[in-house]
Amino acid sequence: MKIIIDNKIPYIKEAVQKIADEVVYIPGKDFTPELVRDADALIVRTRTHCNRDLLEGSRVKFIATATIGFDHIDTEYCKHAGIEWTNAPGCNSASVAQYIQSSLLVWKSCRNKKLNELTIGIIGVGNVGSKVAKVARNFGMRVLLNDLPREEKEGTEQFVSLNKIAEECDIITFHVPLYKEGKYKTFHLADESFFRSLKQGPVIINTSRGEVIDTDALLKALESRTISDAIIDVWEHEPEINRELLEKVFIGTPHIAGYSADGKANATRMSLDAICKFFQIEGDYNINAPAPASPIIHAKNHEEAILQMYNPVEDSTRLKNQPELFETLRGDYPLRREETAYLIKY
Structure with a gap:
């Protein structure tokens, strides 16, 4: 073969x-x-x-x-x-949740926010969105969930409309697959009309697919302060990303949230x-991630430990300094380990 x-x-x-x-x-x-x-x-x-x-x-x-x-x-x-x-559904869901966890900690520190006073809207509640919801609840946040396919199967009890998320959320994060047409179309789900409907000046986070957000509409929303910040890991037209958008986002990384x-x-x-x-082959192999170089983390508290394990600022700075190297930065990315690989000592 x-x-x-x-x-x-x-x-x-x-x-x-x-x-x-x-x-x-x-x-x-x-x-x-x-x-x-x-x-x-x-x-x-x-x-x-x-x-x-x-x-x-x-x-x-x-x-x-x-x-x-x-x-x-x-x-x-x-x-x-x-x-x-x-x-490979769910393969990197914990990694994306780690990226959002660390990004939120950086953002709340820089913007002097208290996460436990904020409401987060999660659009798409599959493997990744479910883990992000757990992260948010651990921060004490109010969590609103939107997932139309799941709502149709499971009922409306645990899900809300996009309008409710637009009206009430301080942070909105996307975790949907890209569907360019059909009943569950997600292409440009966040378009001009979506941004016009926002009431709280939220932070927008996208780690799903670049085409889920209309780049021009996102730029206008940032410029008009319709949204307060954006944390963007996925972009339209990768690797030829919009340089103006990259300059304006709070954190911008080269599609590595799941890495x-x-x-x-x-x-x-x-x-x-x-x-x-x-x-119909018998596969006799073991595939395991290598141990981290420093498996023991010394920290004052869990938030400090989280940022020692992964801080997205370095990745964002590299991309903002050299956006033409998007593909290289992504292809040669030094893979990080998730929290289960570490022993944390307080």
């Missing part, structure tokens, strides 16, 4: 050798029809568009994307061509497990 793998996917080389006869590693943007023609499976990230142009005439039977999102996979074409695919070693190990494991299941 031949597998072609995005060369930025970590912790995979030793494990994949146990299940494949031939393995090729290439940058995600360099997948071509010629390269994939004789491959049996692909393991990709969001940078590889798996569509008719890439796949037609190939012998590819299975695609694993080591990401939560899968809008880079043409699912209709794959269905037509008999190509199975899988993503913990733990999340990456989860995604790699899930991708290989799916390939083994599809091809």
